[in-house]
Amino acid sequence: MDGADDDITPLRRHVGDAVRGVIDTLLRSEASPAGLAQALELLAQARAVLEGPPAPPYNAVPGYWTGARSWGTYLDMSMFGGGINPLGIPMDPVYGHDPQGRPYAEGTVTLGRPYLGGPDMVHGGYVAGLLDHMFGLALHAGPLVAVTATLTIRFVSPTPIERPLRLRAWFEPSTGRRLTGKATCHDGDVLTAEAEGLFLKVDMVAMAARNATGRTAAGSTGDA
Numbered sequence: 182m183d184g185a186d187d188d189i190t191p192l193r194r195h196v197g198d199a200v201r202g203v204i205d206t207l208l209r210s211e212a213s214p215a216g217l218a219q220a221l222e223l224l225a226q227a228r229a230v231l232e233g234p235p236a237p238p239y240n241a242v243p244g245y246w247t248g249a250r251s252w253g254t255y256l257d258m259s260m261f262g263g264g265i266n267p268l269g270i271p272m273d274p275v276y277g278h279d280p281q282g283r284p285y286a287e288g289t290v291t292l293g294r295p296y297l298g299g300p301d302m303v304h305g306g307y308v309a310g311l312l313d314h315m316f317g318l319a320l321h322a323g324p325l326v327a328v329t330a331t332l333t334i335r336f337v338s339p340t341p342i343e344r345p346l347r348l349r350a351w352f353e354p355s356t357g358r359r360l361t362g363k364a365t366c367h368d369g370d371v372l373t374a375e376a377e378g379l380f381l382k383v384d385m386v387a388m389a390a391r392n393a394t395g396r397t398a399a400g401s402t403g404d405a
Contacts, residue, residue: 193265194257196231200267208294252321261314276322284325285351286318292342303340312364312376315350319362320380323352327360327380340366340373350376358382 203224212220239258257264263271272288279285290311298304313332320327340346350364360380366373 190257190265197257197263197265197267198271201263204267204295205293208297259314261311274318276318278322279351281354283351283353284319284322285349286315286322287347287349288315288318289345289347291345294342297342299339301339301341301343303342303346305334305336305340308336308340308366308374309334309376311348312350312366312374313378315348315364316352316362316376316378316380319350319352319364325352325360325382326384327382330359330379330381332376332378334374334376336374337372338368341368344368346373352380 207220239254256262258266260266260268261270263269270290270292272290274286274288276284276286292303292307296303296307298307309332312334313329316329345368347367348364349367350362353361353363355361358381360382362376362378362380364376364378366375
């Protein structure tokens with residue numbers, strides 16, 4: 182699990198796609214009691230054959246924050262990026278810098294029944310999370326390393342399910358620790374949501390070490 186192009190990763194992505202399809206079908210169809218009972222048996226079998234040695238969280242793998250293939254691993258395992266994680270929707274992001282030199286990321290996704298909030302609308306919480314995810318992609322275009330400090334979402338109009346949504350995020354020029362980012366979500370020419378965020382540049386390696394130390398100390402206290 183240390184890279185996005187090892188031999189097993191494509192197969193894990195196919196399994197993620199299959200599970201994503203099961204979730205969509207469960208919510209989209211009214212299966213018969215017999216069909217649901219059979220599905221339960223098949224899912225139990227699938228879960229059993231997927232069992233294996235415990236896997237560490239993707240961001241706890243040694244070298245994750247510095248490894249050349251760590252970004253692909255993140256996208257595969259993210260709850261918004263999809264790939265292996267069936268909770269997310271795979272996206273083919275495009276990275277770049279605009280004429281003003283601002284790093285940006287953009288991509289298109291179509292969200293189905295699992296992401297439903299109001300009538301024919303994507304749940305606002307998922308829209309907010311997806312825009313935050315776009316900021317993460319734009320950081321990668323920098324390249325910049327930062328964490329979200331504040332995030333303000335303005336819902337302009339309903340974000341529809343079952344339609345291609347065009348997402349874009351970018352960062353304004355900065356000289357200190359603070360970064361200001363903006364992001365948009367469009368349905369065709371219609372702006373459905375926009376975001377503005379404050380981000381703080383950090384040393385992820387140091388942060389991971391501090392968090393690991395904190396977990397160890399908490400575990401020691403709990404065992405006492």
